[in-house]
Amino acid sequence: MEKSRAMFVGNSDGIGLATTKRLLAAGWDIVGVSRSESPITNTAYYHKVADVSEGRYTDIMNELAMLGPLDLCIYFVGIGELLNPLDMSGEARIIDINLTGMLRTAAAVIPHMVRNGRGHFIGVSSLADELLSSEAPSYHASKAGFSNYLGGLRLALKPKGVYVTNVRFGFVDTKMAKGDGKPFMMNVEKAVDHLERCIRTKPACYTAPKIVIPLIKFRKLMMTLGGK
Ligand SMILES: NC(=O)c1ccc[n+]([C@@H]2O[C@H](COP(=O)([O-])OP(=O)(O)OC[C@H]3O[C@@H](n4cnc5c(N)ncnc54)[C@H](OP(=O)(O)O)[C@@H]3O)[C@@H](O)[C@H]2O)c1
Structure with a gap:
């Protein structure tokens, strides 16, 4: 039987690295792309x-x-920095890496998937996509654009046999999870379980952990009503 092939972007560490290890163990062929070398040695x-x-x-x-034809491409890349109103020179870079990098990736792989009539593009977004943030507005804005774009791309590509999934995580225990309060943080292996479910079921949008959804809705309501 032909092996499934995947490309993972941003997989030298964190959720991407753990997903790479899990799918290699399941028999996938994988191409990875990151700023750093990968610790993985596997033929x-x-x-x-x-x-x-x-x-x-x-x-x-x-x-x-x-x-060669890809069955799956996952964009894991994400960075975030706290806003410094006295030096905003790094703000545009966060949008560029988190959002425009995903668009560049999609532009390279999706036309091939459409021509092949199959494929699945997953973007790893965040529950930050629906909240305003005074601490990290560029991160939140990048994820808002990211989630919105993938929702539209899903509608455009489904009739062509190509699936798009937007995955919205709460806190995951990696170097990216900064700050003191990290409610309902999941470990990396749990995040990979969720991604495996997305690979199997190809939903348009997938949020985990579900318990955070009402908290986010409440916080959003408070913001709308004028609180922080
Ligand atoms: N951890 C969380 O709490 C959390 C919550 C919600 C959503 N997410 C999202 O989940 C995704 C993965 O996050 P993570 O927690 O696994 O973060 P991570 O451990 O920091 O891993 C990020 C990966 O992206 C790569 N990367 C960063 N900048 C890059 C660039 N310019 N070009 C190529 N590769 C680059 C990193 O490689 P280098 O180390 O080589 O730079 C690393 O492999 C991100 O999109 C993040 O926004 C995370």
């Missing part, structure tokens, strides 16, 4: 060092996309 794994914000990223992705 079914090929790693390319690249930064999604560098000029040659599109060329690199186009070359990787030509290696």
Whole structure:
């Protein structure tokens, strides 16, 4: 039987690394792309060092996309910094890496999926996508744009046999989870369980953990009513 092939972008660490290990163990062939080298040594794994914000990223992705048909592509890349109103020079970079990097990735792999009439593109977003933030407005805005874009792309591609899933996580125990209060934080293996379910069922949007949903809705309501 032919092996399933995946491309993971942002998988040298965190949720992406754990997902790579899990799917390699399940027999997938995987191409990974990250700023750093990968700790993985496996004959079914090929790693390319690249930064999604560098000029040659599109060329690199186009070359990787030509290696063979992809069943799955997951965009894991995400960065976030606290806002410093006295030095906002890094704000645009967060939008570029989190949102525009995903668009560059989709632009490289999705036309091939459409021509093949199959494929699944998953973007890892955040529950931050529906909240305003005074601490990290660029991160929240990047995830709002990310989730909105993937929702529209899903509608455009489903008739062509290509699925798009937007995954919205709450806190996951990686180096990215900053700050003191991290309610209902899940471990990385639990996050991978959720991603495996998404790979199987291909939903339009998937939120985990579900227990956080009413809390987010409540916080959003409070903001709308004029609280913080
Ligand atoms: N952890 C959480 O609490 C949480 C919650 C909700 C959503 N998320 C989302 O989940 C995704 C994965 O996060 P994580 O917690 O696994 O973070 P992580 O441990 O920091 O991993 C991020 C990965 O992205 C790569 N990366 C960062 N900038 C890159 C760039 N410019 N070009 C290429 N690769 C780059 C990193 O590689 P290098 O180390 O080489 O830079 C790393 O492999 C992110 O999109 C994040 O927003 C996380």
